[in-house]
Amino acid sequence: MADAAPRLRNLAEQLLGAPLPVRIRAWDGSEDGPPGAPALFVRNRRALRRILFKPGELGLARAWVAGDLDVEGDLYETLDQMSDLIWERADDAARPSLRDPAVRAAVRExxxxAGPVLLPPAPPREEVGRRGGPLHTKVRDRQAISHHYDVGNDFYELVLGPSMVYSCAYWESPDATLEDAQRDKLELICRKLDLRPGARLLDVGCGWGSMAIHAAREHGVHVVGVTLSREQAAYARKRIADEGLTDRVEIRVQDYRDVRDGPYDAISSIGMAEHVGAVQYLGYATDLYALLKPGGRLLNHQIGRRPVRDEEGYSVDEFIDAYVFPDGELAPLGRTVSLLEEAGFEVRDVESLREHYAHTLRRWVTNLEAAWPRAQRMVSPGRARVWRLYMAASALAFERNRIGVNQVLAVRTPERGESGLPLRSRDWN
Structure with a gap:
C-alpha cells in the first residue's frame, strides 16, 4: 500500500506543531494535502535520512541541492506558504520538544x-567543506569569494544579463528593463559620490567592472577596482579594454586591506561589505576612512537584516553559509551606521532599496529558469538548484521585510565641518 505521503504529512505537522500548507508527494506515488496547493516531492528515503542526521535548515538544504527534495508547482508560492513555519516559528518557544512523548514517537516513525540508517549521506559536493581557524583572515576570505564567484563568468552572464551587476537595481517602474534599472543604480551612486572629471574613485569589490566602467565613461573619473576573484578581474579587464578605458581604469586582484595608494576622492562599496564580518567591520570602515581625502565620500551599499532583541548584532544563515556565501554575515542597519561613525565618518544619508532588491532577484530567477538546462550544464545541477532556491527565498525575505538593503552615504568631514554636500542633498547635484 502506498501510504508514505500521508504518514509524512502527519509527522511533519506533529514535529512542526502546525498544519502543513502544501501537499506532500512521496517516492511511492502517494500524495496527501490541500487540493490545488503546490507540492513538496520527496523523491526518495535519502531525503529523510538527510533531515534525520541534520535536522533543520541544513538538512533540508542538502536534500534540495542533491535533488532528493523538490517542489512541484510555483516555487515562490511554495516558499511563501512555508515561510510562516520556516521564519515566524523559528524562535517560537511553544514548538514541540523532544521531551514530548508524542514528538519522540513521531521521530521513531x-x-x-527513512529505512535502514547506518551512516549519514554525504553532503552534496556543492557544499563548502568544514572550515577551522579564525574568521575573515585574508586567506579564508579569498577562499570564500572564490567559492561563490569563480564558478564561470558565462553562468553569471546568464543570470545577471548584459549589465553584469550583482547587486540590486534601481527601478523607476516594475516594467523597466533590468539593464536600464542597473544603469540607473550606477548613475545614482555616481551622483551621490559627486564624481567629477579627473577625480579618483576606489571601487571596493568591483565585481565584473560595471561600476568602474560607468564612472569612467560617464563621469570622466580615474578608477581603481579591487576584487579577490581572478575570474572577475579577467572579465572586467577585457570589458575595459573593449570600452577603450584602460587609461582610466585599473583592476587589481587585491584585498581591500592591502590598498595603500590613497587618498581617493570617493569610494564605492557595492554589495561587498556583507563579506567583511563582525570581527573585521570596524577595521574595514577605518581602512576606507584612511583612504579618503578630507571631504571625500563613501557610498556603502549593503544588505542588512532586521534587529532582534538581546542579540549580538550579526547573523549567519546555515544554507547561505554552506552553499552560497561562506562566512557572510548580516548586521542591522543601525550597527553598520554606528561602526562607520566610530571609524570617523559623518553619515549624511541613508536610503533603503528593499523593494528594489526583491524585484531584481525575481528578474534574476526568471533569467535562470528561462535557460535552466544550459545553466545546469554550465555549473552543475546542484549549484543551479542552490542559486534558484537562494534567489527566490531572498526575494521573499526582502518582500516580507526580513532583510533590507541600504545605501549609506558617509563623508570624511574636515575638521572645520565643511561636508561639501548641498543643503538639499537628495537632489544629488
Whole structure:
C-alpha cells in the first residue's frame, strides 16, 4: 500500500506543531494535502535520512541541492506558504520538544520511513567543506569569494544579463528593463559620490567592472577596482579594454586591506561589505576612512537584516553559509551606521532599496529558469538548484521585510565641518 505521503504529512505537522500548507508527494506515488496547493516531492528515503542526521535548515538544504527534495508547482508560492513555519516559528518557544512523548514517537516513525540508517549521506559536493581557524583572515576570505564567484563568468552572464551587476537595481517602474534599472543604480551612486572629471574613485569589490566602467565613461573619473576573484578581474579587464578605458581604469586582484595608494576622492562599496564580518567591520570602515581625502565620500551599499532583541548584532544563515556565501554575515542597519561613525565618518544619508532588491532577484530567477538546462550544464545541477532556491527565498525575505538593503552615504568631514554636500542633498547635484 502506498501510504508514505500521508504518514509524512502527519509527522511533519506533529514535529512542526502546525498544519502543513502544501501537499506532500512521496517516492511511492502517494500524495496527501490541500487540493490545488503546490507540492513538496520527496523523491526518495535519502531525503529523510538527510533531515534525520541534520535536522533543520541544513538538512533540508542538502536534500534540495542533491535533488532528493523538490517542489512541484510555483516555487515562490511554495516558499511563501512555508515561510510562516520556516521564519515566524523559528524562535517560537511553544514548538514541540523532544521531551514530548508524542514528538519522540513521531521521530521513531520517521526513522522507520527513512529505512535502514547506518551512516549519514554525504553532503552534496556543492557544499563548502568544514572550515577551522579564525574568521575573515585574508586567506579564508579569498577562499570564500572564490567559492561563490569563480564558478564561470558565462553562468553569471546568464543570470545577471548584459549589465553584469550583482547587486540590486534601481527601478523607476516594475516594467523597466533590468539593464536600464542597473544603469540607473550606477548613475545614482555616481551622483551621490559627486564624481567629477579627473577625480579618483576606489571601487571596493568591483565585481565584473560595471561600476568602474560607468564612472569612467560617464563621469570622466580615474578608477581603481579591487576584487579577490581572478575570474572577475579577467572579465572586467577585457570589458575595459573593449570600452577603450584602460587609461582610466585599473583592476587589481587585491584585498581591500592591502590598498595603500590613497587618498581617493570617493569610494564605492557595492554589495561587498556583507563579506567583511563582525570581527573585521570596524577595521574595514577605518581602512576606507584612511583612504579618503578630507571631504571625500563613501557610498556603502549593503544588505542588512532586521534587529532582534538581546542579540549580538550579526547573523549567519546555515544554507547561505554552506552553499552560497561562506562566512557572510548580516548586521542591522543601525550597527553598520554606528561602526562607520566610530571609524570617523559623518553619515549624511541613508536610503533603503528593499523593494528594489526583491524585484531584481525575481528578474534574476526568471533569467535562470528561462535557460535552466544550459545553466545546469554550465555549473552543475546542484549549484543551479542552490542559486534558484537562494534567489527566490531572498526575494521573499526582502518582500516580507526580513532583510533590507541600504545605501549609506558617509563623508570624511574636515575638521572645520565643511561636508561639501548641498543643503538639499537628495537632489544629488
Amino acid at each position: 520517521l526513522l522507520t520511513l
